[in-house]
Amino acid sequence: MESQQGDRPELPRPTLWPVGFAVGVVCALVGFVVSWPAVAVGGAIMVVFGALWTRDVAGARRRAASAAAVPPTETAPPIPAHRGGAAMAPPAPGERFPRSKFLEGATLGIGAIIGGAVTVPAVGFMIVPPFLKQGKKEVDVGPISDYPEGEFVITTFLLDPKEGEVSRRTAYIRNNGFLRNLPSFTVISNRCAHLGCPVQPGGLIQDSKAKTEHTAHGEEVTLIPVLGVSSFTCPCHGGAYDPEGNHTAGPPVRGLDRYEFSIRRGRLYLGKTFSVKRVVGTGADAKIHRYNLRAPGEHVGDWESWLYPLYPPH
Amino acid sequence: MAASARRKQLQATVLYPLDWLEERSGLVGAVRYFLFRKVPGDTNWFHTLGSATLTAFLVQAITGVILAMYYKPDPNSAYESIQHISNDVWGGWLVRGMHRWGASVFIILMFFHMARVFLFGAYKYPRELNWIIGVLLLTLGMLEGFTGYLLPWDETAYWATVVGININGTAPFLGPWLSSILNGGASIGADTLSRFYSLHMLVLPGAIFGLIGLHLYLVIRLGVTSPPWSKEAAGADWLPEPEEPKPPRTGLVQPVPRGK
Amino acid sequence: MANRKLEERRAGFQRYKRDVKERGKPFYPFAMFHDTVMSFVVVIVIIALACIWKWTTTDHGLGAGWLGPLYADKADPGTTSFVPRPDWYFYFLFYLLRIFKWPDSVILGTVGIPTVLILLLFALPFLDVRRERRLVRRPVAVIGAVLVAISMGVLTYKGAVAKEAIASEIKALVPSWTKKQNLPSNAVPGANIFSQVGCLNCHTYLGAGSSNLGAPDLTAEGSKNKGIQFQIDHLKCPSCVNPGSPMPSFAALGEDNLRKLATFLEASKGGK
Numbered sequence: 071m072e073s074q075q076g077d078r079p080e081l082p083r084p085t086l087w088p089v090g091f092a093v094g095v096v097c098a099l100v101g102f103v104v105s106w107p108a109v110a111v112g113g114a115i116m117v118v119f120g121a122l123w124t125r126d127v128a129g130a131r132r133r134a135a136s137a138a139a140v141p142p143t144e145t146a147p148p149i150p151a152h153r154g155g156a157a158m159a160p161p162a163p164g165e166r167f168p169r170s171k172f173l174e175g176a177t178l179g180i181g182a183i184i185g186g187a188v189t190v191p192a193v194g195f196m197i198v199p200p201f202l203k204q205g206k207k208e209v210d211v212g213p214i215s216d217y218p219e220g221e222f223v224i225t226t227f228l229l230d231p232k233e234g235e236v237s238r239r240t241a242y243i244r245n246n247g248f249l250r251n252l253p254s255f256t257v258i259s260n261r262c263a264h265l266g267c268p269v270q271p272g273g274l275i276q277d278s279k280a281k282t283e284h285t286a287h288g289e290e291v292t293l294i295p296v297l298g299v300s301s302f303t304c305p306c307h308g309g310a311y312d313p314e315g316n317h318t319a320g321p322p323v324r325g326l327d328r329y330e331f332s333i334r335r336g337r338l339y340l341g342k343t344f345s346v347k348r349v350v351g352t353g354a355d356a357k358i359h360r361y362n363l364r365a366p367g368e369h370v371g372d373w374e375s376w377l378y379p380l381y382p383p384h
Numbered sequence: 385m386a387a388s389a390r391r392k393q394l395q396a397t398v399l400y401p402l403d404w405l406e407e408r409s410g411l412v413g414a415v416r417y418f419l420f421r422k423v424p425g426d427t428n429w430f431h432t433l434g435s436a437t438l439t440a441f442l443v444q445a446i447t448g449v450i451l452a453m454y455y456k457p458d459p460n461s462a463y464e465s466i467q468h469i470s471n472d473v474w475g476g477w478l479v480r481g482m483h484r485w486g487a488s489v490f491i492i493l494m495f496f497h498m499a500r501v502f503l504f505g506a507y508k509y510p511r512e513l514n515w516i517i518g519v520l521l522l523t524l525g526m527l528e529g530f531t532g533y534l535l536p537w538d539e540t541a542y543w544a545t546v547v548g549i550n551i552n553g554t555a556p557f558l559g560p561w562l563s564s565i566l567n568g569g570a571s572i573g574a575d576t577l578s579r580f581y582s583l584h585m586l587v588l589p590g591a592i593f594g595l596i597g598l599h600l601y602l603v604i605r606l607g608v609t610s611p612p613w614s615k616e617a618a619g620a621d622w623l624p625e626p627e628e629p630k631p632p633r634t635g636l637v638q639p640v641p642r643g644k
Numbered sequence: 645m646a647n648r649k650l651e652e653r654r655a656g657f658q659r660y661k662r663d664v665k666e667r668g669k670p671f672y673p674f675a676m677f678h679d680t681v682m683s684f685v686v687v688i689v690i691i692a693l694a695c696i697w698k699w700t701t702t703d704h705g706l707g708a709g710w711l712g713p714l715y716a717d718k719a720d721p722g723t724t725s726f727v728p729r730p731d732w733y734f735y736f737l738f739y740l741l742r743i744f745k746w747p748d749s750v751i752l753g754t755v756g757i758p759t760v761l762i763l764l765l766f767a768l769p770f771l772d773v774r775r776e777r778r779l780v781r782r783p784v785a786v787i788g789a790v791l792v793a794i795s796m797g798v799l800t801y802k803g804a805v806a807k808e809a810i811a812s813e814i815k816a817l818v819p820s821w822t823k824k825q826n827l828p829s830n831a832v833p834g835a836n837i838f839s840q841v842g843c844l845n846c847h848t849y850l851g852a853g854s855s856n857l858g859a860p861d862l863t864a865e866g867s868k869n870k871g872i873q874f875q876i877d878h879l880k881c882p883s884c885v886n887p888g889s890p891m892p893s894f895a896a897l898g899e900d901n902l903r904k905l906a907t908f909l910e911a912s913k914g915g916k
Binding site for chain 2 (some may be wrong): 133196197199200201204233234235236237261265267268306363364365366367368377378379380381382
């Protein structure tokens with residue numbers, strides 16, 4: 071190849087016949103695996119395009135031999151080394167859109183497309199899924215008869231059985247009796263509103279009265295009653311809450327989150343989680359200042375909540 | 385001592401592959417330049433902290449790669465795979481222990497190295513870029529520690545990560561989005577472990593290796609600073625120009641020439 | 645003017661290169677020897693730590709030896725009794741979070757101060773543009789470095805010893821309380837209740853617990869001789885007895901448990 075280029079200044083013309091030949095080869099190979107007629111078709115394509123290609127190459131050789139006598143074309147003037155812009159050949163007189171500019175634009179453009187085609191799906195794969203399909207179904211936490219009135223029960227359940235153990239959560243659930251003929255429950259999440267540490271109940275945990283219920287799909291729900299809860303405290307940075315989940319001491323920026331609940335066929339179901347600024351009143355009469363669910367550490371309902379204007383879909 | 389013909393032949397045999405490599409790549413010359421370049425004569429033990437940090441990082445890289453052959457990054461099997469490594473696999477307890485304590489040693493050495501560079505004033509012209517790269521390396525190193533801490537999937541790992549991600553979430557404006565991306569969802573799930581594993585094994589080490597390469601290139605190019613208290617500090621314009629060497633004493637005894 | 649400073653710097657660097665060329669020593673073997681010895685020490689230290697960690701733990705790795713246990717329990721996202729802590733090199737940031745106790749200031753401790761500090765670190769070469777490197781002539785730098793080192797050390801230490809009152813740990817202290825206070829046997833059930841219902845989240849007792857919301861130390865509560873009935877009434881309604889008291893009511897514990905608590909408090913006469 072090198073000697074060819076050295077001896078003959080004129081290179082063979084670009085030709086598409088090899089492409090057709092390659093298509094024929096592929097077709098034949100695929101046919102070996104898939105079906106025999108394809109082999110025949112591939113073979114025919116190979117023969118046709120191979121013949122055309124050979125004719126082209128042979129013709130180019132003959133033409134090059136006759137063109138060897140032509141004097142070499144004039145070379146461009148030398149480019150000054152320190153000027154990068156002039157490293158490209160200056161446009162010929164009369165050219166409005168020089169070939170070099172087109173090639174430059176095409177290279178950068180195609181490079182950008184390649185970059186985008188690889189990066190966008192990959193980075194999107196990393197970033198987009200955490201924001202999709204984050205809703206969750208209801209969780210069955212046992213018959214309401216298991217929840218004695220006026221006492222908190224430490225209830226441990228699987229938020230999403232498909233995810234398994236990693237979705238295990240704990241809630242402090244208190245049966246408040248009836249409010250206008252409907253059962254009222256206080257369901258408080260045990261994740262501290264400061265930075266998410268597990269909050270501990272300030273009461274006598276009665277392990278001897280622990281119970282295990284099963285949901286319709288067989289997952290376990292553990293219920294452990296706690297006597298005399300006077301507060302909830304967080305062991306990480308000293309946060310404290312009252313039995314309604316209101317923040318009483320330490321760095322938590324709002325009250326403890328709560329779960330919505332519903333009752334069907336005598337069983338308690340936990341629904342969406344929501345955030346709470348504060349709760350006025352106690353038990354069934356409590357008025358809850360509720361907000362959409364926020365992550366721990368994010369303010370709601372006060373001047374610092376403007377720091378979080380756009381919230382990811384959850 | 386005249387080199388015998390046999391010795392010459394031996395030398396030629398050894399040098400031949402090196403010359404072959406050098407002619408085709410220039411690598412041998414680069415290694416020779418790195419090894420035999422001049423450094424200030426008064427470099428002391430404080431200057432070893434940088435290479436010590438690199439050694440600690442290489443220990444982490446090697447033990448980490450080997451641990452990855454036995455570790456399973458799934459919440460259901462991560463904890464058990466670590467127990468398997470520690471109890472059943474030959475040498476597993478040693479590799480795991482080296483990786484865990486190597487992390488602490490790496491971070492301590494980074495802080496000491498940073499303190500040394502600061503006190504020597506080696507962040508000043510023309511080494512500002514190197515300092516910035518170094519601070520980046522410090523941040524990335526601590527992020528390595530943070531992401532790696534989750535991998536054993538025990539209580540300390542899980543809860544430290546919950547708090548760490550929520551701390552990120554308190555940043556204004558983009559905080560909630562960043563913590564969702566780290567979590568791989570609304571809260572820590574199975575995806576979080578895979579995500580942290582990928583960050584810990586691929587993204588962060590790749591970035592750290594690249595930045596270390598740049599860091600070392602700049603050290604070689606810009607040179608190492610002398611200790612600022614040294615009497616022979618290189619480039620020190622506060623020291624008087626070296627005086628003319630005194631002519632040797634006349635007399636019977638010739639003084640031994642100083643300085644080698 | 646800026647040009648002159650730049651010229652001075654460049655000249656200084658040229659002087660440096662000239663000095664190194666004239667008086668420098670080859671990196672190998674002089675400086676590389678030091679590096680190799682130090683790296684050797686580093687590797688030995690890492691291996692030694694790994695070995696000590698393994699060999700000093702008890703109970704198949706669950707007991708803490710000199711360097712902590714080999715394993716904690718497997719992650720349980722629903723736990724109610726675990727005290728989260730980060731790895732030791734994050735203790736200074738962890739303690740910063742405990743210092744910023746006021747909800748409005750939380751964001752300063754989580755992202756505000758650490759971000760400012762790291763930005764200062766990045767910007768250091770542009771904040772200190774003097775060419776001076778001698779320590780005696782860089783008082784700001786030296787004092788700054790010493791202060792930073794000391795404060796990070798103090799924050800790390802305080803982060804390491806920070807304790808919150810956690811029920812399972814305190815319950816284990818009851819036997820030592822019984823000994824120190826010479827508690828009669830009828831006061832021990834009350835001691836158990838006291839350790840679990842969260843009293844030590846605000847009160848201190850024989851060095852355990854934390855002091856919050858102005859709650860007094862209860863080690864010598866019994867020596868004040870307020871009487872069992874007073875204690876019961878106070879526990880049922882603290883703000884009735886002490887107007888303005890932020891202490892919540894413990895009436896839900898029931899008369900029986902309250903009596904046991906009161907007995908314990910009255911028997912706590914202060915450790916010998």
